[in-house]
Amino acid sequence: MTQTMTFRPFGAEHLDAALRLSRAAGWPHRREDWALIAGLSKGVVALDGDSVVATALTTAFGDAAMANMIIVDEAMRGRGLGREIMQRALALAEPLEWRLVATASGLPLYQKLGFVECGRVHQHQAALPALTAPRGVRAATAADLPTLIAMDRAATGADRAALLAQLAGSGQIALAEGKGFAMLRDFGRGQLAGPVVARDEGVARDLLSHLLAGKAGQFMRVDTVQDSGSAPGLSQWLVDIGLPQVDTGIAMRRGSLPPQAGGFHRFALAAQALG
Numbered sequence: 001m002t003q004t005m006t007f008r009p010f011g012a013e014h015l016d017a018a019l020r021l022s023r024a025a026g027w028p029h030r031r032e033d034w035a036l037i038a039g040l041s042k043g044v045v046a047l048d049g050d051s052v053v054a055t056a057l058t059t060a061f062g063d064a065a066m067a068n069m070i071i072v073d074e075a076m077r078g079r080g081l082g083r084e085i086m087q088r089a090l091a092l093a094e095p096l097e098w099r100l101v102a103t104a105s106g107l108p109l110y111q112k113l114g115f116v117e118c119g120r121v122h123q124h125q126a127a128l129p130a131l132t133a134p135r136g137v138r139a140a141t142a143a144d145l146p147t148l149i150a151m152d153r154a155a156t157g158a159d160r161a162a163l164l165a166q167l168a169g170s171g172q173i174a175l176a177e178g179k180g181f182a183m184l185r186d187f188g189r190g191q192l193a194g195p196v197v198a199r200d201e202g203v204a205r206d207l208l209s210h211l212l213a214g215k216a217g218q219f220m221r222v223d224t225v226q227d228s229g230s231a232p233g234l235s236q237w238l239v240d241i242g243l244p245q246v247d248t249g250i251a252m253r254r255g256s257l258p259p260q261a262g263g264f265h266r267f268a269l270a271a272q273a274l275g
Contacts, residue, residue, distance in 0.1 A: 005081075007088055010043030010057060017052035018045070021071045028188030037069060037273050040163055042092040046076075046085050054081050056089035059274060062159030063257055065095035068273035070106065082109050097157070098254040101272040107250060114254045118227065121249040121272060122235040125189075125221040129242035133213035134206040140173035140181060148173070148181045148197075154262030155197045156275065163274060174210040180264065182207035187271065190219025195275075196268035201233050204267040223269040225251070234267050 010018075015034050022029050043057035053073040059066040067089060072082045086109065090098065101121050102110050140148065145168055149161045164183075171185030180198030184191055193211055198204040212220060222243060224235045239245060249272055269275055 004049050005053075006047045007085070008045050008047060010038060010041075010045050010055060012038070014045050014052055014055070018055050018069070018071075021052065021055060021073060022069075024074065025071055027071075030188065033187055033271075034069070036166065037271070040166070040274075041068070042089075043069065044085055044088045044092075046072075046081060048076065054085045056085045057273075058089050058092045060093045060095060061156075061163070061275075063096040064156065064158040064275075065093045065098055066273060066275050067098055067100040070100075082106075083112070086110075086113060096255050097257045099275055100252050101249040101269075102252050103249065107252075110252055115252040116254070117250055118253050119251040120226045121251055121269065122224045122226060122245050123221065123247040123249065123272075124224065124235065124238040124243040124245050125219065126243050128212055128215050128218050128220045130216040131209050131213045131241065134209050137174050137176050137206050137210040140168075140175040142168070144173070144175055144181075148175070151181060151197050151262075151264050152195065152266075154260055155264035155266045157257040157260050158275065160270075160274075163270060167270065172211060174207045176203050176207060179203045180207055182211055182268070183270070184211040188221060190221065191215075192221045192223075192271065194223060194268040195266060195270040196222075196234075197264055197266055199263050199265070201237075201267065204234055205237055208268075223249075223272055225266055225269060 018034055019031050041057040041059040045052050046054035053076045055069055055071050057069040149164055152160055167183050171183055174182045180203045182196040184193045193208055196204050196207055
């Protein structure tokens with residue numbers, strides 16, 4: 001690191017520079033996507049002089065927290081900056097369990113910081129084929145939000161009420177009474193379907209089919225969750241309906257929460273940054 005390197009709290013004034021970093025890294029995030037995550041998070045930027053050369057955010061969800069939006073300018077890599085900014089970001093929260101989604105290149109650093117692999121995140125995206133809406137699923141309303149929050153917490157162990165409230169105000173929600181929900185919103189190159197929380201894979205498929213019906217030709221992304229040792233499940237179904245898998249991330253955690261009861265499971269992420 002250079003002698004001019006300084007660290008500052010991530011603020012709204014850093015959004016444009018952060019967007020430039022993520023675009024240079026090939027990420028699809030829009031400024032609005034950065035603003036959503038940053039508004040729910042605390043974070044750190046590294047400055048080389050006046051230039052933002054690295055970012056790292058932490059998003060606390062009660063007993064769980066996500067480490068996310070970890071980017072180091074390509075010209076600044078290999079100097080220990082990634083480790084330094086990660087340690088500073090992790091110091092901003094004290095959850096029982098840290099979570100993140102890693103790339104293969106970031107894996108060694110996160111392992112050194114105490115994270116262990118716990119599964120895979122399969123990124124599916126393409127222009128949508130034609131799908132038929134199933135029965136037994138309806139559009140959720142504001143009155144359903146407490147029910148969605150309870151189902152999400154039963155599936156994730158996290159308190160994501162603020163996240164779900166924000167997503168509910170900017171997208172669509174599908175609800176299968178007592179069985180699960182799914183959300184859809186603008187993201188990146190098109191739209192993203194997630195989170196998807198359901199009692200079983202069949203319900204998850206119905207929820208997604210409800211949201212995606214009538215959107216043939218539109219660009220869609222779904223990030224599915226596969227725990228270590230489990231079957232491909234929803235990921236294979238997405239391939240079968242015409243949404244190919246284009247990338248795979250490594251789900252990691254540090255620390256642990258007690259096992260969740262209630263019979264709900266998370267089948268797709270709100271975003272790789274948000275779990």
